[in-house]
Amino acid sequence: MKPLQGVRVLDMTTNISGPTLTMILADLGAEVIKVEKLSGDEARKMEPKYQEDGVYFLNINRQKKSVTLNMKEDSDRGNLMGLIKTADVFVENYRLGVAQKLGIDYEAVKKINPKLIYCSLSAYGQNGPKKKYPGYDAIMQAETGIMSITGSTDLARVPVSLIDQGSAMWGALGIVSAILQRHKTDEGSLVSTSLYETGVFWANYHLLSTKLTGENPEKLGSNHGAFAPYGAFQTADGAIMIGISNNKLFEKLCEVLQKHEWIEDGLYHTNEERVKNRLLLSKEIEQITMTEKSEALIQALEAGGVPVAQVKTMKDVLVDPQQIENKLIVRLPHIRDKEMYATRIPLTFSNCDITPTAPAPLLGEHNEELLGRDYVHDIK
Template sequence: MVIPLGERQDDSVCARMPLAGVTVVDVSTLFAGPYAAQLLADFGAEVTKVEHPSGDPLRRFGQSHDGVPLLWKVLNRNKKCVTLDLKRAEDKDRFLAVVRDADVLIENFRPGTLERWGLGPDVLREVNPALVVTRVTAFGQDGPYADRPGFGTIAEAMSGLASMSGEPDGAPLLPSFPLGDALAGLHAALASMIALHARGRTGRGQIADVAITEAVIGALGAQITGYDTARAKPVRVGNGSTNNAPRNVYRCADGTWVAVSAPAQSVAERVITLVGRPDLVDEPWFATGAGRVRYRALIDGLVGGWIADRDRDEVVAAFERADAAVAPIYEVDDVLDDPHFRAREVAVRVPDGELGTVLMQNVPFRLSETPGRVRWAGPPLGAHTDELLARLSAERGTTSGT
């Protein structure tokens, strides 16, 4: 489905969305920047995705169906796609004309790239002093590593995340999905909204500098504080925890898996009672998470042995009766079949001109009065370029006639 520039699908709904009237130019590529713009688009911002005529590399990344890139459909949903070559003078002028009316610009080129094209923040904000320029890079806009190339994987490695992930005797473990980019995208969306809120008081835009490395470092809790105070480094404990036990994944009799976590003392007591060892509750070491961690092998043996004798449904039912936290280890089809996720509409099917319909994850959080909405999937390359050019031509004609 192609949504014309300047038109909205279901105007009455869009007008009530919380970011209705906010205009965003998304000139970023791949994951982190486009995800930030997607989140804003989900809540009604009018996002114009600007691509080079060869297309965002994301169009050639990951799984496709009938030649149509599926990740593109998700990350660029609710956006309007135009192609401009920002190295060409004519397209540069068109780009600046779009920026002139925008509230936010999101980019994730290596530092200095926009400046080399004559489109640095100084130029953009001269055209539009109220513009928020959100810049997403691996290491930030300054510092010794600013010019290095980098993506989420680099941030996951250098943040300390990989070193604390994996089995104790195994290699450091990287996430199997772009976690660092997703965290940076969330930070970039939040930074953009904070800057817009500040603009309401100052009347001025500003530059938001988002580093993927710093987004991941910030999400890792107190590891820096722990090292500073006690020289304690995180260690790899597999699926376990350094803060509490039991916390692990356990295999059931039918070959499926469940995850168990007991961060609270009362929950740990209920779990150990359920598996037949209520006497351990009275042990002094059982009274704290750190104490239970010292006896992790004993606890895991008891919990794991009890679970191994039962099918998953029996395990889950028993834990629920005991008011203890357990969850089945789901694959994607399990997520789609789960009655809770279905009731919450975690996945939504949207119309698409290339694939007919596309099923994808829904807006990731809910607002009671002004909810977000997935209105259409990521459009084909340049789907709205002609309409953009027509609009700019009409605006020039109106200006010259006054």
């Protein structure tokens, strides 16, 4: 039995953060009912597409059921209230105030289902001057300082949805915690998180450093402000990442590179000195790495106990034995008779298998099952 088997989740979310949250719950065994407008979640239209739907949508909406509702119709509002009565969890990611206008804010729905766990995943949180503003991952990278420390020179965003998906993780953790709390109190609760709060939390080390020193962190590319050498180095056929966080590891690096003199060199003798002289040290290391192929360097450094990795492309990761043997990318059936793939959540349990097995639903695919009507008519 999966951890959340028997839990029914009503998913009112769209785009990335909310659907990722409910994807986690679905993978953990919950029955997730995705409520979509008649034209569908906007993520269905995101590029690149596969078999008519966006790849992002197909990944983060796997194992869910889809129903279509028109919230302007009394009959559909009645259908939604019926679903709320049967749900254990309700998740929405509307702009603050929208759920209240629709009559499905926490205060309204708990009158229908007092034991309901209600999760609100907003952009900026429940308080503050921007609490009603919309938000997106890149906007929050800018708002929370992450963009100011990303890259080397020009402003850059982290090109994965770390804030959207991070918020999803916090929301899922909050919901699971609320379920455990409900077992003790027999009461529902409101759980809230936001993109902004997640971004501030991810930036915690840098924010606290700035608060204590009064200095903004510099942009270091692949390097680290606290350690050196710690960064990516070009090789004869690519690049490798080396991470040296203490003197012992630096000594091992010097042994492998046959630069024993660096160990006693006043410029590099301590981590503090190495950080001060990072650029010079990195240049000297790269003069060596540029003459060797990545594979040979990695073998030598690993044998010497130095933390190292190839800077891999997405194509590299797809064929990496480490990824394959951990079964991180799994094949799913597709409703249109085409194969589909998904990245599983990074959790395993000794007593159950939570590998996803069902694809994302077609728009309104489960209307007949859950609402007693044919989904085809709803999407004409």
